[in-house]
Amino acid sequence: xxxxxxxxxxxxxxxxxxxxxxxxxxxxxxxxxxxxxxxxxxxxxxxxxxxxxxxxxxxxxxxxxxxxxxxxxxxxxxxxxxxxxxxxxxxxxxxxxxxxxxxxxxxxxxxxxxxxxxxxxxxxxxxxxxxxxxxxxxxxxxxxxxxxxxxxxxxxxxxxxxxxxxxxxxxxxxxxxxxxxxxxxxxxxxxxxxxxxxxxxxxxxxxxxxxxxxxxxxxxxxxxxxxxxxxxxxxxxxxxxxxxxxxxxxxxxxxxxxxxxxxxxxxxxxxxxxxxxxxxxxxxxxxxxxxxxxxxxxxxxxxxxxxxxxxxxxxxxxxxxxxxxxxxxxxxxxxxxxxxxxxxxxxxxxxxxxxxxxxxxxxxxxxxxxxxxxxxxxxxxxxxxxxxxxxxxxxxxxxxxxxxxxxxxxxxx
Amino acid sequence: xxxxxxxxxxxxxxxxxxxxxxxxxxxxxxxxxxxxxxxxxxxxxxxxxxxxxxxxxxxxxxxxxxxxxxxxxxxxxxxxxxxxxxxxxxxxxxxxxxxxxxxxxxxxxxxxxxxxxxxxxxxxxxxxxxxxxxxxxxxxxxxxxxxxxxxxxxxxxxxxxxxxxxxxxxxxxxxxxxxxxxxxxxxxxxxxxxxxxxxxxxxxxxxxxxxxxxxxxxxxxxxxxxxxxxxxxxxxxxxxxxxxxxxxxxxxxxxxxxxxxxxxxxxxxxxxxxxxxxxxxxxxxxxxxxxxxxxxxxxxxxxxxxxxxxxxxxxxxxxxxxxxxxxxxxxxxxxxxxxxxxxxxxxxxxxxxxxxxxxxxxxxxxxxxxxxxxxxxxxxxxxxxxxxxxxxxxxxxxxxxxxxxxxxxxxxx
Numbered sequence: 001x002x003x004x005x006x007x008x009x010x011x012x013x014x015x016x017x018x019x020x021x022x023x024x025x026x027x028x029x030x031x032x033x034x035x036x037x038x039x040x041x042x043x044x045x046x047x048x049x050x051x052x053x054x055x056x057x058x059x060x061x062x063x064x065x066x067x068x069x070x071x072x073x074x075x076x077x078x079x080x081x082x083x084x085x086x087x088x089x090x091x092x093x094x095x096x097x098x099x100x101x102x103x104x105x106x107x108x109x110x111x112x113x114x115x116x117x118x119x120x121x122x123x124x125x126x127x128x129x130x131x132x133x134x135x136x137x138x139x140x141x142x143x144x145x146x147x148x149x150x151x152x153x154x155x156x157x158x159x160x161x162x163x164x165x166x167x168x169x170x171x172x173x174x175x176x177x178x179x180x181x182x183x184x185x186x187x188x189x190x191x192x193x194x195x196x197x198x199x200x201x202x203x204x205x206x207x208x209x210x211x212x213x214x215x216x217x218x219x220x221x222x223x224x225x226x227x228x229x230x231x232x233x234x235x236x237x238x239x240x241x242x243x244x245x246x247x248x249x250x251x252x253x254x255x256x257x258x259x260x261x262x263x264x265x266x267x268x269x270x271x272x273x274x275x276x277x278x279x280x281x282x283x284x285x286x287x288x289x290x291x292x293x294x295x296x297x298x299x300x301x302x303x304x305x306x307x308x309x310x311x312x313x314x315x316x317x318x319x320x321x322x323x324x325x326x327x328x329x330x331x332x333x334x335x336x337x338x339x340x341x342x343x344x345x346x347x348x349x350x351x352x353x354x355x356x357x358x359x360x361x362x363x364x365x366x367x368x369x370x371x372x373x374x375x376x377x378x379x380x381x382x383x384x385x386x387x388x389x390x391x392x393x394x395x396x397x398x399x400x401x402x403x404x405x406x407x408x409x410x411x412x413x
Numbered sequence: 414x415x416x417x418x419x420x421x422x423x424x425x426x427x428x429x430x431x432x433x434x435x436x437x438x439x440x441x442x443x444x445x446x447x448x449x450x451x452x453x454x455x456x457x458x459x460x461x462x463x464x465x466x467x468x469x470x471x472x473x474x475x476x477x478x479x480x481x482x483x484x485x486x487x488x489x490x491x492x493x494x495x496x497x498x499x500x501x502x503x504x505x506x507x508x509x510x511x512x513x514x515x516x517x518x519x520x521x522x523x524x525x526x527x528x529x530x531x532x533x534x535x536x537x538x539x540x541x542x543x544x545x546x547x548x549x550x551x552x553x554x555x556x557x558x559x560x561x562x563x564x565x566x567x568x569x570x571x572x573x574x575x576x577x578x579x580x581x582x583x584x585x586x587x588x589x590x591x592x593x594x595x596x597x598x599x600x601x602x603x604x605x606x607x608x609x610x611x612x613x614x615x616x617x618x619x620x621x622x623x624x625x626x627x628x629x630x631x632x633x634x635x636x637x638x639x640x641x642x643x644x645x646x647x648x649x650x651x652x653x654x655x656x657x658x659x660x661x662x663x664x665x666x667x668x669x670x671x672x673x674x675x676x677x678x679x680x681x682x683x684x685x686x687x688x689x690x691x692x693x694x695x696x697x698x699x700x701x702x703x704x705x706x707x708x709x710x711x712x713x714x715x716x717x718x719x720x721x722x723x724x725x726x727x728x729x730x731x732x733x734x735x736x737x738x739x740x741x742x743x744x745x746x747x748x749x750x751x752x753x754x755x756x757x758x759x760x761x762x763x764x765x766x767x768x769x770x771x772x773x774x775x776x777x778x779x780x781x782x783x784x785x786x787x788x789x790x791x792x793x794x795x796x797x798x799x800x801x802x803x804x805x806x807x808x809x810x811x812x813x814x815x816x817x818x819x820x821x822x823x824x825x826x
Contacts, residue, residue: 057451
C-alpha cells in the first residue's frame with residue numbers, strides 16, 4: 001500500500017492536518033438521535049457502542065433549513081449556508097422571476113475540504129446515495145465520486161472510477177431502499193480495502209427514516225446493518241466521524257394524516273394575491289416527503305406589507321418562528337440573495353407547504369415523517385477517537401455538525 | 414395491604430383511571446438526554462434499559478421557560494404555564510411596582526392531579542428534593558408531602574408524615590449533593606414498601622447536572638444510583654413514568670468562563686434608562702447557576718419603543734429568539750399578566766442576565782451549566798409499560814413532558 005499523505009491543507013479558514021490512516025466522515029442522513037438510541041438500547045449497534053465508549057458522542061447543531069443538500073454542503077465545506085450559498089434545493093430569483101434549482105456546483109460559493117484534501121495528496125473518494133448530491137460534493141475534486149443510484153454508470157473520466165459495481169461487489173441498489181445507504185458504506189469499505197481511497201465522505205439517504213419510526217423492526221435492522229459496516233471500517237483502521245444532516249419527526253395529525261399548513265393559501269385568504277411560497281425541500285425524490293418540510297420562504301410583491309404578514313403568520317397555530325430577511329440572514333445563517341422576504345418555521349409535528357396542488361400526498365409511503373425546521377436541528381456527532389482538551393472545550397460551546405472534519409482530524413487524540 | 418383504589422378522577426379536563434398498582438412519576442430534574450445516553454452506553458443503567466425495552470422512550474417538549482418550578486407545576490397539573498400561572502420563580506407586577514416570588518401555591522391557578530388522586534381515594538405522596546417546590550406540589554393535597562431538604566422537620570399535621578427520616582432510613586441530605594435526589598427516590602421506595610403511598614410524585618434536583626457533564630464519573634455514578642432505585646420501584650410492582658423538567662447545557666465561552674449577555678446593560682447603553690430585566694430562574698439555590706439562565710423577561714417604561722427594542726435585540730449575537738408579549742403568550746404559552754413587554758431566549762451556550770451585580774459568578778461550582786431556553790426544551794419521556802395504540806399515535810404528534818400522568822395512567826397497556 002502507498003504511504004498515506006499527512007500533508008496539511010487549508011480551506012475556508014481552517015487548516016487540517018490529517019492522520020496517516022483512512023479518514024472517513026459519514027453523513028447519517030435523517031438519523032435523529034432516537035434512531036441510535038432505539039438501536040443501542042436493543043443491543044443492535046455493538047460497534048457504534050464501542051466507538052462511543054472509546055471515542056465521543058455529543059449533540060451538535062445542524063444548519064438550517066435542516067435539509068439534506070444544505071447540510072451536506074456545510075459538512076464538506078465546514079461553513080454555514082450564508083457562506084457556501086446552498087440553502088435548499090430551490091430558490092426564487094426575484095429579479096429574473098425564475099425558480100432556480102441549486103443542485104449544481106455552479107451555485108456553490110466555497111471550495112470543499114474534499115477537493116483540498118485531494119490537492120494535498122490524499123486519495124479522496126465521495127460516495128453518495130443520491131445522484132443529486134454528486135455534483136456539489138465532487139466540485140473541483142481530483143478523485144473518486146459516484147452515487148449508489150448510478151453506480152452502474154461510472155466512467156473513469158467523470159467519476160474517477162470504472163465499473164464501480166464490480167469494485168463494491170454489489171449491483172446498483174433501488175434508491176427507495178435500505179440498500180441505497182448500505183451500498184455507500186460497503187463502497188467505502190471496498191475502496192479502503194483495495195487501497196483506492198484514504199480520505200472518504202460517505203453520504204447516506206434518509207428513505208428509511210422518512211418511512212419508519214426508530215423502534216420499527218425495519219429501522220432496527222437497518223441500523224444493525226450500518227453497524228456491521230462501521231465495524232468493517234474500524235477494523236480497516238479508519239478514523240470515523242458520523243453526523244446526520246438533520247433529524248426526523250412525524251408530521252401527522254391526531255388522525256394520522258399529514259399535518260400541513262398551506263401557507264400560500266393562508267396568505268391569499270388574508271391579503272389577496274401577490275405571494276410566492278418556496279418550499280426549498282422540493283426535489284425529485286417525492287416518495288420521501290411530498291415536498292413538505294418545516295421551513296418555507298415567502299416572496300411578497302408588495303414589500304410594504306411585510307411587517308403585517310409577519311404579524312399575521314405569528315397568529316397561525318403550528319407556525320413557531322417567523323423572520324424577516326435580515327433576521328433570517330442573522331438567526332438562520334441564510335445567504336441574503338437566495339432567501340425571501342419572510343421565512344417561516346413550523347412545529348415539531350407540522351409541515352408547511354404552498355398549495356395542495358403542489359404536493360402529492362399520495363406519493364408518501366406510510367405516515368408523513370419529515371424535517372426542515374428547528375425540531376430537526378439538534379443531532380449528534382460521533383467520533384471513533386476521543387477529543388483532545390482543546391476540542392473538548394469547543395464541544396461544550398455551540399459545536400456544529402459541519403465542523404466534523406475539523407473535530408475528527410484536528411480534534412481527536 | 415389495603416386495596417389500591419382504581420376510582421377514576423378528573424382534573425383540568427382530563428379523566429385519569431389509575432391502575433391497581435403503585436403509580437410513580439419521577440421528575441428527573443435537569444436530565445438532558447445526554448445523561449441517559451452516557452450512562453446507558455456504559456452499561457450503568459440496566460433497569461432503565463429494561464424499562465425502555467419493555468416500555469417506552471421518546472422525546473417530548475417541555476414547558477418554557479425550561480425551568481424547574483414551571484415544569485414541575487406543569488407536570489402535576491397537566492397544563493402549560495399559560496393555564497397554571499407559574500412561569501418562573503419571579504414575575505414583576507407592573508401595576509404595584511413589585512417583584513413577586515411565585516414559589517407559593519397562592520399563585521397557582523389550577524388544581525393538581527395529586528390532590529385529585531388523593532380525593533379519589535389514592536394514598537398520595539409527594540417527595541421533592543428542594544423545599545421550595547413543596548408548597549405548590551402539595552396544594553390542597555390530603556396526603557404526604559415533604560422535601561429531602563427538610564426531612565428532619567416533618568410533622569403529621571403539615572406533611573402528612575412524622576419522622577420522615579426514620580421512615581426512609583436516611584438522614585436529611587445536603588441539598589447540594591447527589592444524595593438530595595437519591596433520598597427522594599429511596600423515600601418513594603420506603604413509602605410503597607410500608608404501604609403508606611400508592612400514587613407518588615418524586616421530584617429530584619439538578620445540582621449534579623449543573624455541576625457535571627454527562628460523561629463525568631460523578632454523573633455516571635449518580636445515574637447508576639438512580640438506576641438501583643428504579644429497580645427497587647419496579648420490583649415493588651410500580652408503574653413508572655420519568656421525565657425531566659428541562660435539559661442542561663454548558664454555557665461557557667471558548668475560555669471556559671460563563672458566557673453571559675447582561676441584557677439590562679445592553680439596553681441602557683443603547684436606549685438609556687427605563688428597563689427592568691427579570692431573570693425568572695432566580696431562586697435561593699445560587700450554587701447551581703448564579704441566577705443565569707437562557708430566558709429573561711423585559712419590562713419597558715416607554716411602551717412606544719417596544720418594536721425598536723425588539724429589532725435591536727435581534728441584532729445581538731447569542732440572542733436567538735425575541736418576542737413581544739402577545740407572541741410570548743402564543744409561542745411560549747405564557748400567562749399574559751405575569752410576563753413582560755419583551756421575552757428573550759438565548760443560544761445553546763449563552764445565558765442572559767440583568768447586570769453583573771445581580772449575578773454572583775463566584776457562587777458557581779465548576780463551569781457554568783444551565784437551562785431556561787429552547788435548547789433545553791426537548792427531553793425524554795420514559796415509561797415502564799408500552800403505549801396503547803391511541804397514545805402511540807399521540808406520541809407521534811407533539812407530546813409534552815407535562816402529559817406524563819396522562820400517558821402513564823391512560824396511555825399504557
